[in-house]
Amino acid sequence: MQNNPSIYTKTVQTHKADVWAVATNNSSGVDTQGFSHAIVVVNTGTATATGTLDVTVEESLTSGGTYTAITGAVMAQVTTANDDTLFVGSIRLDPVMQFIRVVGTVDTDTVEFSSSVVLMDPARSADQADQTFAFGV
Numbered sequence: 001m002q003n004n005p006s007i008y009t010k011t012v013q014t015h016k017a018d019v020w021a022v023a024t025n026n027s028s029g030v031d032t033q034g035f036s037h038a039i040v041v042v043n044t045g046t047a048t049a050t051g052t053l054d055v056t057v058e059e060s061l062t063s064g065g066t067y068t069a070i071t072g073a074v075m076a077q078v079t080t081a082n083d084d085t086l087f088v089g090s091i092r093l094d095p096v097m098q099f100i101r102v103v104g105t106v107d108t109d110t111v112e113f114s115s116s117v118v119l120m121d122p123a124r125s126a127d128q129a130d131q132t133f134a135f136g137v
Contacts, residue, residue, distance in 0.1 A: 011116055039118040052107045054077050
């Protein structure tokens with residue numbers, strides 16, 4: 001039998017690659033039903049002048065509902081000192097509500113970034129991480 005990742009993963013673009021202005025930029029809700037883990041990928045480009053980017057992940061019972069922060073699902077702040085970097089974090093979805101979204105808050109000046117979520121099936125997931133979330137490079 002061939003190993004086909006599309007059978008047990010789903011990738012969702014949450015922020016398109018762009019120069020994002022100063023604002024809180026919420027992605028649409030990502031339906032996590034049927035998946036046990038989410039990999040959040042944030043690709044940053046240039047943070048201009050004094051621009052900063054703070055990324056968090058939030059959860060909700062419904063796609064259009066009230067979202068609240070997932071404890072610990074926070075990326076290190078992006079500045080000109082650490083821009084042009086790929087950040088990756090993982091979330092075990094068992095205790096998380098059905099919908100998650102990525103929030104990119106740009107402050108002071110523009111920042112280039114994109115984000116995506118890769119959902120993974122528990123039976124075929126090699127990563128059985130606990131509920132902690134860590135963005136790494």
